[in-house]
Amino acid sequence: MNGNAALFSWKETLLIFGLVMVTTAFILPFSYKFKSQYLLIASAVLFGLYILAISFFFRNLNDRLRELIQEFMTLQEIQFYFLAILMILILYIASWLLSIRIYERKVF
Numbered sequence: 265m266n267g268n269a270a271l272f273s274w275k276e277t278l279l280i281f282g283l284v285m286v287t288t289a290f291i292l293p294f295s296y297k298f299k300s301q302y303l304l305i306a307s308a309v310l311f312g313l314y315i316l317a318i319s320f321f322f323r324n325l326n327d328r329l330r331e332l333i334q335e336f337m338t339l340q341e342i343q344f345y346f347l348a349i350l351m352i353l354i355l356y357i358a359s360w361l362l363s364i365r366i367y368e369r370k371v372f
Contacts, residue, residue, distance in 0.1 A: 278349075279333070282348060285352050286352060288359075289355045289358075289359035289360075293363050295363075296366040296370065
């Protein structure tokens with residue numbers, strides 16, 4: 265292995281970080297609004313629907329997603345990356361504020 269080779273490139277790290285932030289932005293409000301058992305059932309149903317959609321309607325969905333990510337990884341425009349980071353941060357902050365509002369109104 266070459267001594268100069270990095271384990272992950274900054275693009276891969278940015279992609280993984282962005283995907284985690286977007287996923288967390290959607291999970292946080294739901295986790296405050298609904299009980300864990302409902303979230304588990306909803307997750308199982310959504311996963312089942314995803315499998316059915318891939319099996320019957322969108323047979324090449326995973327290939328399309330892989331191609332989209334590969335195109336994203338080959339982009340060289342730094343402004344695009346800053347715009348993506350800004351959009352992800354705005355989504356996460358909005359989710360955080362919504363989660364705080366849901367938590368404040370929750371009856372224990």
